Amino acid sequence: MKHWTLLWLALEMAVRHPVRFWATVGCLVAVFTPLLVGMAILEGVRAESIASVDEGPDLLVTGYEYGRNGSVAEALVERCRRLPDVSRARGRIVGRTFLSDRLLTVVGLGRSDGLPVPPEGEAWVGAALAADLKIVAGSYLSLADQGELTLRVGRVLSPRAGLASSRLVMLSLKDAQKLYETPGRVFDLQIWVRPGEDRHARRLLQVAYDLRTTGHPLRIQTKKLVGEYVDRGLSIKGGTFQALYLVALGVLVPALLVTSGFGLSTRRWEIGLMKALGFSVVDVIEMAAVETAAMSVLSTCLSFLLAWCWVRLLEGALVAQLFIAGLEQGSVSEIPARFAPEPVLIVLALAAILLSAGLVYTSYRSATARPVEALR
Amino acid sequence: MTVDGTDRTAAAGGEGASGPAPCVLEARGVGKVYHPASSRVVVALDRVSQRFEAGGLHVIWGPSGCGKTTLLSLLGGLDMPTTGEVLVDGTPLDRLSEPELSLFRRRRVGFLFQNSNLLAGVPLWANVSLSMVPDGISSASRRAAAGARLAELGLEDLGDRTPEELSGGEVHRAALARALVRDPDILLADEPTSQIDEANAAGVMAVLDRLARAGKVVVVASHDRFVREAARWVTELKSTRRAIGG
Numbered sequence: 001m002k003h004w005t006l007l008w009l010a011l012e013m014a015v016r017h018p019v020r021f022w023a024t025v026g027c028l029v030a031v032f033t034p035l036l037v038g039m040a041i042l043e044g045v046r047a048e049s050i051a052s053v054d055e056g057p058d059l060l061v062t063g064y065e066y067g068r069n070g071s072v073a074e075a076l077v078e079r080c081r082r083l084p085d086v087s088r089a090r091g092r093i094v095g096r097t098f099l100s101d102r103l104l105t106v107v108g109l110g111r112s113d114g115l116p117v118p119p120e121g122e123a124w125v126g127a128a129l130a131a132d133l134k135i136v137a138g139s140y141l142s143l144a145d146q147g148e149l150t151l152r153v154g155r156v157l158s159p160r161a162g163l164a165s166s167r168l169v170m171l172s173l174k175d176a177q178k179l180y181e182t183p184g185r186v187f188d189l190q191i192w193v194r195p196g197e198d199r200h201a202r203r204l205l206q207v208a209y210d211l212r213t214t215g216h217p218l219r220i221q222t223k224k225l226v227g228e229y230v231d232r233g234l235s236i237k238g239g240t241f242q243a244l245y246l247v248a249l250g251v252l253v254p255a256l257l258v259t260s261g262f263g264l265s266t267r268r269w270e271i272g273l274m275k276a277l278g279f280s281v282v283d284v285i286e287m288a289a290v291e292t293a294a295m296s297v298l299s300t301c302l303s304f305l306l307a308w309c310w311v312r313l314l315e316g317a318l319v320a321q322l323f324i325a326g327l328e329q330g331s332v333s334e335i336p337a338r339f340a341p342e343p344v345l346i347v348l349a350l351a352a353i354l355l356s357a358g359l360v361y362t363s364y365r366s367a368t369a370r371p372v373e374a375l376r
Numbered sequence: 377m378t379v380d381g382t383d384r385t386a387a388a389g390g391e392g393a394s395g396p397a398p399c400v401l402e403a404r405g406v407g408k409v410y411h412p413a414s415s416r417v418v419v420a421l422d423r424v425s426q427r428f429e430a431g432g433l434h435v436i437w438g439p440s441g442c443g444k445t446t447l448l449s450l451l452g453g454l455d456m457p458t459t460g461e462v463l464v465d466g467t468p469l470d471r472l473s474e475p476e477l478s479l480f481r482r483r484r485v486g487f488l489f490q491n492s493n494l495l496a497g498v499p500l501w502a503n504v505s506l507s508m509v510p511d512g513i514s515s516a517s518r519r520a521a522a523g524a525r526l527a528e529l530g531l532e533d534l535g536d537r538t539p540e541e542l543s544g545g546e547v548h549r550a551a552l553a554r555a556l557v558r559d560p561d562i563l564l565a566d567e568p569t570s571q572i573d574e575a576n577a578a579g580v581m582a583v584l585d586r587l588a589r590a591g592k593v594v595v596v597a598s599h600d601r602f603v604r605e606a607a608r609w610v611t612e613l614k615s616t617r618r619a620i621g622g
């Protein structure tokens with residue numbers, strides 16, 4: 001009962017100074033909303049990348065020339081396909097080219113059973129790119145690099161196909177070879193190994209060994225390795241974001257201390273009065289803790305709501321670009337974002353720590369002073 | 377600096393203290409020095425010794441700046457003396473732990489501040505019953521207790537108003553209601569009549585006198601002749617400044 005009455009009094013006292021209260025909450029929200037947006041997008045991009053790696057091949061094979069990735073003879077694809085443990089194999093050409101001043105990614109896909117591939121003379125275009133260039137199925141598209149091509153747009157990929165494909169042009173392998181003038185070569189080789197739990201790893205090794213004995217200089221990466229590269233790249237981006245963030249926080253914390261410190265003399269006087277009327281130090285601290293908790297929870301909830309709107313309605317403007325290369329405003333229908341509980345808890349803890357420093361501590365100082373001094 | 381405790385109505389006194397063992401408040405050689413060991417040193421109070429008992433009004437009398445507020449704060453445990461000690465029923469206040477001292481202030485002392493000190497923007501009933509919050513008393517009971525006190529002082533309709541919506545005299549009476557809400561053994565009133573008109577002042581003094589006769593220790597600090605008239609005991613403080621200068 002005692003704690004209830006103190007709790008209510010603490011809340012009443014807090015809302016008695018609406019300017020102080022909302023200035024502090026507003027400051028916290030301004031600090032935490034971008035953090036939550038960044039963390040949500042980072043998590044979303046990570047989840048999407050992991051999903052696309054999971055759907056990807058078990059082995060990714062590239063040529064190896066002078067210490068760098070090089071092309072591979074297309075004939076190797078056929079050889080791979082005949083290996084006993086391989087279920088599927090296909091060659092790819094991945095490149096970039098400009099189209100009306102826009103840099104886009106071109107992927108030429110070799111035929112392989114069970115995987116959709118554009119037929120020769122046809123291009124499949126990512127949703128964002130199609131919207132950008134005002135392309136619909138049936139339009140014609142001219143690409144030029146080493147060679148030149150005019151293709152009919154067979155399909156516009158669904159916007160839900162994910163961020164990775166939204167700015168792609170997919171071609172048949174033959175057309176891509178014409179575009180880059182690399183007849184008979186592919187840039188990489190995707191290999192799927194026959195599934196079968198315990199024998200999977202052994203089969204992978206066997207395939208890798210068989211490939212090495214072909215005499216071509218090859219670089220072989222497993223799915224796990226590719227996943228780790230993706231993850232590592234994202235971690236570095238996340239780390240950069242958090243570092244940037246710490247700098248911002250370093251600037252904003254003094255601002256926060258100013259707002260929560262503003263009205264400090266009133267608070268000191270109020271505490272002096274309560275002490276004079278017989279509140280104990282513990283009572284005063286308890287009230288400050290309630291106020292801290294209320295403001296932390298409120299500012300965390302508001303930050304979360306605003307972050308959600310920022311991601312869903314503003315497509316993570318300003319923050320998303322940090323994580324997603326080549327992203328332009330409005331280029332995708334949905335930014336990959338995932339609101340995990342951890343960042344929210346971190347924000348809550350940060351708010352509580354910051355406010356405790358500004359509020360519980362100063363209340364403690366006032367409460368331990370003699371009432372006449374605090375009342376002065 | 378010197379203290380002159382006189383019982384002006386000794387012949388008429390003695391009828392008040394009834395009921396359980398009455399409370400006794402005592403100052404023993406109590407002194408207060410601000411900023412000691414600096415060039416700004418102020419001797420606010422110099423070695424006051426006085427017993428304060430129930431049965432009639434104690435008035436602490438003296439000119440402005442002689443240390444009346446300082447002495448009341450020390451008696452109410454709102455401050456600690458530099459020298460000497462304050463005893464309640466024989467127990468020195470500086471021997472009490474922080475929670476015990478808080479409890480003493482909450483349950484046994486009512487303090488009427490020289491400048492009222494009500495919380496702005498808070499309804500009168502909540503102001504009056506503020507000291508009941510740490511005891512976990514429900515808001516309904518607090519409202520009832522505050523209402524009863526406010527009614528006794530003629531403020532029965534004003535419980536939901538905030539101090540800003542009151543006249544100076546009403547604020548003053550509300551502050552008195554707050555001091556009385558826990559039915560304390562000790563009432564310390566600092567200049568209770570200085571800011572209000574004669575009719576209000578007479579009303580307030582009547583309340584204080586009634587309490588003193590009902591067995592409470594009532595100590596009033598004042599430089600008002602009218603208050604001095606009502607006193608049973610007078611403790612006269614001389615200005616310490618003049619004493620040091622002369």
Ligand SMILES: Nc1ncnc2c1ncn2[C@@H]1O[C@H](COP(=O)(O)OP(=O)(O)OP(=O)(O)O)[C@@H](O)[C@H]1O
Nearest residue numbers: 410418419420439440441442443444445446447599
């Ligand atoms: N915090 C302080 N620091 C320094 N000096 C102080 C402080 N508080 C009070 N004094 C001084 O102590 C002396 C006594 O002050 P006090 O408030 O007790 O006087 P008072 O008798 O109540 O006066 P008044 O009748 O004007 O209310 C004064 O000279 C005052 O200037």
Ligand SMILES: [Mg+2]
Nearest residue numbers: 444445490566
């Ligand atoms: Mg005074």
